[in-house]
Amino acid sequence: MIESSQSRTPEELDEEVRRILHARTRRSFLIGGAAALAGVGLYEVLYRAKAVNELQWPLREAHEANRSLTNALFGQRVLAPTYKASEVTGLRINGDFGIDTGLIESSWGLQLVGLDRPQQYRQFMPDVDLWEYRSKDDYQAPTESQEPDVKGKGPGSSKAPAAIPHMQESTGVTASADAVPGIVLRLEDLKKLPYTEQITQFKCVEGWSQIVRWGGVRFSDLLRAYPPANIDGGPPKFVTMETSNGEYNASFDMPSLMHPQTLLCYSMDGVPLQIAHGAPVRLAMPLKYGYKQIKSIASLTFSNVRTPDYWEKLGYDWYAGL
Amino acid sequence: MATIPHLPDEALPADRTVPLHVVPGATIDLHRKHSLAVRWMHWINFPLLFTMIYSGLLIYWADSIPASGHLSAVYRVGFGHWTLFRLFPQSWYAAVGMQYKVPNGLGYHFFFMWLFALNGIAYVAYLTISGEWRTLVPPLNDLGKALRDAWGVVLFDLHLRKEEPRRKKYNAAQKFAYTGTIVMGGVMLVTGFAIYKPTSAHWLTSLCGGYEMARWLHFWTTMAFLGFFVIHVVQVVMAGWNNFRSMVTGVEVQPAGRSGVEEVHD
Numbered sequence: 001m002i003e004s005s006q007s008r009t010p011e012e013l014d015e016e017v018r019r020i021l022h023a024r025t026r027r028s029f030l031i032g033g034a035a036a037l038a039g040v041g042l043y044e045v046l047y048r049a050k051a052v053n054e055l056q057w058p059l060r061e062a063h064e065a066n067r068s069l070t071n072a073l074f075g076q077r078v079l080a081p082t083y084k085a086s087e088v089t090g091l092r093i094n095g096d097f098g099i100d101t102g103l104i105e106s107s108w109g110l111q112l113v114g115l116d117r118p119q120q121y122r123q124f125m126p127d128v129d130l131w132e133y134r135s136k137d138d139y140q141a142p143t144e145s146q147e148p149d150v151k152g153k154g155p156g157s158s159k160a161p162a163a164i165p166h167m168q169e170s171t172g173v174t175a176s177a178d179a180v181p182g183i184v185l186r187l188e189d190l191k192k193l194p195y196t197e198q199i200t201q202f203k204c205v206e207g208w209s210q211i212v213r214w215g216g217v218r219f220s221d222l223l224r225a226y227p228p229a230n231i232d233g234g235p236p237k238f239v240t241m242e243t244s245n246g247e248y249n250a251s252f253d254m255p256s257l258m259h260p261q262t263l264l265c266y267s268m269d270g271v272p273l274q275i276a277h278g279a280p281v282r283l284a285m286p287l288k289y290g291y292k293q294i295k296s297i298a299s300l301t302f303s304n305v306r307t308p309d310y311w312e313k314l315g316y317d318w319y320a321g322l
Numbered sequence: 323m324a325t326i327p328h329l330p331d332e333a334l335p336a337d338r339t340v341p342l343h344v345v346p347g348a349t350i351d352l353h354r355k356h357s358l359a360v361r362w363m364h365w366i367n368f369p370l371l372f373t374m375i376y377s378g379l380l381i382y383w384a385d386s387i388p389a390s391g392h393l394s395a396v397y398r399v400g401f402g403h404w405t406l407f408r409l410f411p412q413s414w415y416a417a418v419g420m421q422y423k424v425p426n427g428l429g430y431h432f433f434f435m436w437l438f439a440l441n442g443i444a445y446v447a448y449l450t451i452s453g454e455w456r457t458l459v460p461p462l463n464d465l466g467k468a469l470r471d472a473w474g475v476v477l478f479d480l481h482l483r484k485e486e487p488r489r490k491k492y493n494a495a496q497k498f499a500y501t502g503t504i505v506m507g508g509v510m511l512v513t514g515f516a517i518y519k520p521t522s523a524h525w526l527t528s529l530c531g532g533y534e535m536a537r538w539l540h541f542w543t544t545m546a547f548l549g550f551f552v553i554h555v556v557q558v559v560m561a562g563w564n565n566f567r568s569m570v571t572g573v574e575v576q577p578a579g580r581s582g583v584e585e586v587h588d
Contacts, residue, residue, distance in 0.1 A: 013348035020343050021352055021575060028571040032365070039369055059429030066432055074522035081524050092392060201533060203520065205424070207385035208392065209533050287521050315425030317432075322521040 053308055054315035063317040070321065076255040080286035080322075083199045089210045090269065091202055093276045097310065098248020099296050101275055102136035108244070108280050109133075109184035110264075114236060114302030116229040118183050127179035133244035133298060183226070187280050190266065193217045193225055198261055200286040202293075203322060214284040215267035219257045222264060228302040236302035240309070241283070244298035250283070251307040252292070256321070261286050264297070289320040342573055353576045355491070355568040357454065363445045364569060370438045373430060374510075375544055379410075380420065380427025382541070386410060396537050435514065442507045457490075458504075460497040472498050479557075503550060506543050513540040 049056040055063075111128040118124050125131065197215045228236050240251040256262065265284040266273055273279040278295020285293055291311045312318040343352040356364075385394040386408065397409040415422075449455040460468040471494030477483035479495075487493055492500065516527040516536040530536035558566055568574040 008347070010347060010349050013345050014350055016345050017343060017348050017350050017352060017575075021571075021573065024352075024573060025567060025571050032570050035365070043369075055425060055429050059426075059433050062433040062436075063429070070519060070522060074519065078522045078524070080521040081528070094392075201520075203533065205384070205428070207382065207394065207396070207537065311425075315423075315429070317428065322519060 051315075053313050063319065067317075067319040067321060076259060076287070076321075078287075080200050080261055083201070083211050085199065085213065087211050088199060088213050088269065091210050091212045091277060092208075094204060094206075094290070096276065098243035098245060098294075099275065099278065100133070100135050100137070100243070100245045102138070103244060103275065103279075103296065104134040104136060105187075105280050107132065107134035108298070109186055110190065110281060110297060111182055111184050111299035111301075112226055113180055113182040113299065114228050114231075115183060116227050118181055121183045121226070123183040123185055123189065124181070125184055126181050128182040128184055128299070129180050131184050135245075185226075187266065190217050190222070190264065190281065194221050196221070196263060197267075198263070198284075198286075200261060200284070202284075202286070202290060204290040205316070205320070212284070213269050214263055214265045215270065216263040216265035216281070216284065218260060219262045219264060220260065223258070231302070231304045237304045238302075238306045240301045240303060240307040241294050241297050242299045242301075243294065243296045248294060248296075248310045249307065250292050250294040250309045250311075251318070253306075253319075256285065256287060256319075259285065259287050287322055289322065291316065292320050344578075349578050350575050351578050352573045354572055355574040356572050357452070358572060359448050359452075360445075360454070361569060361572060363441055363448070366441050367438075367445075370434060370441060371547065373434045374438050375547070377427045377430035377434065378544060380423060381431060382410075383415060383420070383422060383427075384424045387412070396534060397541055432518070439511055442504075442511070446504060457492060458497060459501050460494065468494055468497070471495075499550060499554070503547070506546055506550070509539060509543045510547075513537075513543065 046056060046058055049058055051057070052060045109131055111131060112118075113128060115121075194217065195215065196218050197213065199211060199213045201209050202212045203209045230236075235254065237254060238251055239254065239257055240249060242249040262283070262285040264281050266279070266281050268274070268277055273282060275296075278297075281297050282295040283293045283297065292309075306318070309318065311320075340354045341351050342354045345351075382394075382397060386397055393408060399406045399409075449458060460472070471487060474483065474485075474487045475493045475495035478485070478487055512526065513530050513536045515523060516530040517533065517540060520527040520533050520536070527533055527536055530539060564575050
């Protein structure tokens with residue numbers, strides 16, 4: 001072996017080394033190239049995967065898996081840190097989706113559907129859908145409505161109606177097949193329940209955060225006063241909430257709502273909630289991003305069906321847990 | 323031809339390259355430089371990190387829209403109330419051809435985070451178990467000298483010093499840079515989780531200095547990653563084909579007769 005190599009020139013021996021190197025290089029680059037192609041292929045498969053509510057199903061599944069995993073890890077009872085009054089920054093107004101800015105607060109009621117024996121309450125309605133939310137925007141004289149835009153034109157356009165005959169509409173009406181029996185709570189009814197205040201950090205999915213002083217009723221306190229009916233032999237699993245104009249909804253699993261810091265909030269900074277922040281009642285829950293903290297809640301339905309909500313249908317995570 | 327018995331890839335000893343094929347009389351040898359595991363994890367990390375940064379950018383976009391009237395306090399360069407510039411201008415997103423799709427950014431980010439984390443954890447586990455970390459981590463018992471040596475490398479690379487620094491497998495600056503990427507990866511995972519679960523894991527968020535500070539760290543560590551990436555690519559181009567090829571094939575051509583153990587100049 002040594003003799004054979006001595007018989008060759010160093011150039012020939014270098015060539016031998018290069019031959020080994022080139023064989024190895026070829027093999028490695030072929031494997032590497034195939035792996036790169038496989039990677040691009042997988043990426044394409046993911047990119048083109050069928051969308052579920054605007055988001056590729058593997059990404060949707062990842063959100064769901066992340067929810068299961070983090071809930072298994074942390075549970076759903078961890079308390080968010082609270083802050084001192086001096087740390088309150090106030091909350092910026094960031095979107096009016098589903099808010100009827102002309103809502104006449106005296107016509108507001110919170111519909112609860114799916115309660116245990118709703119007839120026992122004096123606020124019972126055989127069909128809560130007949131409850132009428134009045135809006136200043138609806139009270140335009142016929143002549144005015146012919147004009148392009150009369151909103152905020154003068155005192156006439158903001159004139160409140162003389163009477164709000166919501167209850168009359170339900171009386172005497174025989175319940176039809178699609179009637180939704182339930183109760184309608186007024187703000188006074190909510191104010192009779194224990195009042196809770198908390199200063200927590202509000203986080204928007206856009207990235208920003210602010211420290212806000214919230215006041216209202218714990219969801220769990222509402223449930224204690226108005227317990228839901230069992231569904232299929234057990235307590236309901238989900239709740240869907242909707243605004244008065246039906247343009248915005250949010251749905252939740254029961255543990256998220258039963259969290260002690262989940263409030264049906266009607267005051268901010270110690271004063272009644274502004275309409276832009278979701279008056280008369282909105283949700284405040286430090287366990288979730290702002291897009292789940294629905295403003296201007298009008299109805300609340302217990303169910304075992306998880307309804308796709310406003311932002312989920314636009315591609316966002318349903319759970320949005322923090 | 324005398325061939326050194328084929329070494330399994332995982333048997334790469336610390337802080338040196340190993341002669342792989344030695345042809346007596348030839349002027350060049352083949353040395354094993356990067357193990358198979360490191361090569362795979364290095365190249366897998368590249369698209370994963372890219373996807374994490376790109377999807378992260380889609381998320382950041384929502385907090386840097388001047389029209390919202392609320393400019394991000396996190397993605398800016400300035401001092402106190404004085405701001406030099408904010409990241410990123412809308413023209414930049416347009417130039418890169420990005421579409422404003424926050425939910426897609428979130429979807430990809432919270433899917434690929436697992437792959438990025440797993441690859442990083444596998445890398446650290448491999449370095450620890452194989453002992454290869456000794457090649458990578460600067461000598462902790464003489465950090466002062468290690469830093470001076472690294473500074474010497476920087477001066478040499480910037481053509482401010484003629485004397486070439488001594489090195490084994492990696493020079494002193496490379497050791498800091500490569501170890502730095504591991505530390506940065508760890509910071510990304512910790513701050514990322516602190517942002518992802520700031521209520522459930524509020525203790526972690528507090529440890530990061532709060533939610534806004536965690537976001538600040540997450541963003542600027544990403545910028546550091548990009549800085550590393552630019553310098554890394556420039557250095558790889560400067561080092562040439564033999565060096566680049568070794569990250570794919572694992573072997574490097576070296577002048578004959580070098581054991582790979584001693585410090586080298588080349």
